[in-house]
Amino acid sequence: MNLSDWFKGFEKGISCLSSEQRTSFFSECGKNCVKCGTLQIYQELYEKANGDLNIFFEEADRLLGVRSEIIEEDSIYHLYFMECTCMLYQQGYVSTPLLCECSKQSILYILHSLWKDKKFSVSICESILRGSPHCKMRIEINDGNT
Template sequence: MDDKIRYWFQGFEQGVAALGTSQQEALFHECGKNCVQQGTLAFYQSLYRTAEGNLDRFFEAVNDTPGLRGEVMEPDTVYLLAFAQCSCPLVTEGYVRSPRLCECSRQSVLYVLRTLWPEKRFEVTLCGTILRGAQECACRITVQ
């Protein structure tokens, strides 16, 4: 790990901490969108096609992927999406340790859902994250 880059990210974490909630959401929306466009979106698009656009089947199909867990909590309305490990390279490479970065994951999930189902409105809530001490990163997804 490059110490100069690690120090730069310490400043980044401090800068993010100084932003308000809506500013953090705007910043991490762009980061999350850019990240999932590098390949993760294609994975979810494949699941979408397999499920023929059906939300319940989509979240059930998630379970076929090691390290991912999907749950239909209330059909057509409430879902859980969980990740067994943090896959963010900024975390896995040791550059960022701030739980504020988890907003990027929340925004990436929201971006994927809005891309696949543009006619629907979603709310994504982080239930727990590895950076916050949980065993997994989990999102509660509500269709509004």
Template sequence: MDLADWFKGFEKGITKLPEAQRETFFRECGKNCVQCGTLQIYKDLYEQAKGDMDDFFSKANELPGVRCDIVKKGSVYDLYFMECTCGLHKQGYVTTPLLCECSKQSILYVLHSLWVNRTFRVTICESILRGDQDCKMQIETIDDNGNS
């Protein structure tokens, strides 16, 4: 069996999962992926920013292939990726935009690893796999009442 054929079944399978199950599935994928190197980059930024979220996202704006906008100081940020760096997509195995849930979950994992006592919401606003120019994730800090 060709690996590309196997991934066609994978895409069909994740399409049939309810959203909550896809989130759970991709949470482990995203966590595993980000632990392979990207997490350390963000940990270094966190240390440079001394935990200040606005400074962190300003510094992340300097990373290659990344753009960040502070939408609302201290609570809302837009994080852009100029290209899809997922190996499964780059190698042509997976093309479904549902794969972007993995990126969303990896961002949540990074944020919770850095700011352990904060709650976040990440929303996929744009996606290269959906046909957009870049990937845009909106990150919101959430208070105890569910507000950003």
């Protein structure tokens, strides 16, 4: 059996999970993935922005392959990824849009790691695996501190 055959079962397996189960599963996957380097990039942006969300997203807009928009200062942001950087997708192992939950959870992990006193929600608006030319995430701060 080759590895791509195993991942066909993986895709079927995650499709059988409830939304809550996928959130839990991909929360661990996303956390592990960003600890391998992406988290450091966003930590540097956080430090450069002195913890200011608006400046952070302005700086994120300068990252290669990333675009961001401030929809409502200190409250709502859009974060775009111009390509899917997931190695499972890039190497042709997984193509289900359910995998995008991993990206959503990794963004939540990054945000919660940087702003421990804030509560965030992230919504997947568009994704490459759903047929869009880019991934678009809506980030909302919903902690009442804004």
